Amino acid sequence: EAGVAQSPRYKIIEKRQSVAFWCNPISGHATLYWYQQILGQGPKLLIQFQNNGVVDDSQLPKDRFSAERLKGVDSTLKIQPAKLEDSAVYLCASSLVGDEQFFGPGTRLTVL
Amino acid sequence: AQSVTQLDSQVPVFEEAPVELRCNYSSSVSVYLFWYVQYPNQGLQLLLKYLSGSTLVKGINGFEAEFNKSQTSFHLRKPSVHISDTAEYFCAVSDRPAGTALIFGKGTTLSVSS
Numbered sequence: 001e002a003g004v005a006q007s008p009r010y011k012i013i014e015k016r017q018s019v020a021f022w023c024n025p026i027s028g029h030a031t032l033y034w035y036q037q038i039l040g041q042g043p044k045l046l047i048q049f050q051n052n053g054v055v056d057d058s059q060l061p062k063d064r065f066s067a068e069r070l071k072g073v074d075s076t077l078k079i080q081p082a083k084l085e086d087s088a089v090y091l092c093a094s095s096l097v098g099d100e101q102f103f104g105p106g107t108r109l110t111v112l
Numbered sequence: 113a114q115s116v117t118q119l120d121s122q123v124p125v126f127e128e129a130p131v132e133l134r135c136n137y138s139s140s141v142s143v144y145l146f147w148y149v150q151y152p153n154q155g156l157q158l159l160l161k162y163l164s165g166s167t168l169v170k171g172i173n174g175f176e177a178e179f180n181k182s183q184t185s186f187h188l189r190k191p192s193v194h195i196s197d198t199a200e201y202f203c204a205v206s207d208r209p210a211g212t213a214l215i216f217g218k219g220t221t222l223s224v225s226s
Contacts, residue, residue, distance in 0.1 A: 042218050
């Protein structure tokens, strides 16, 4: 069974630029999560989807971050414009409803 | 709000030695606890979880953890570590057994040397 796929794996941008990350969850997983992991810290939830609806986006900085899951399958997370403090690993996870989360390898973002 | 504290940021040990990685959580009526491992440049993998029942939980790769409600702890142990156990370990808590966001600790780096 294929795992959670994320791309790109690495991205370097300058501050005030825009960037987008893509996640393809495990087939059949209705729930999808985006986490931000800053160096030296544990992952922090940014947004949770169930199918194409948002369950929790209370910690998403909505002035610059946006996410969508239009067809209830893959998802994109966008940052516009990026700040230095957005440098982090962005992890995508998916699960069956009410079940264990499986994590992708992450996208490492460096903002210069 | 729930929180998790991992008491050691780095734990260096020699191969075949025992290890304990410490985790404390904020008390709550319902608490569900997890340990994840993250190898370099990889995503997180679930090691074990406590949902209910026996307080001693066994996981993959020979790891186990004990839920201690009175001390609000969920320490991870392994009697004999291998070089391949070198990784970052995260303790996490949730107010539901599954299907909701996890709150993670800051992580403990386990470094196993020969």
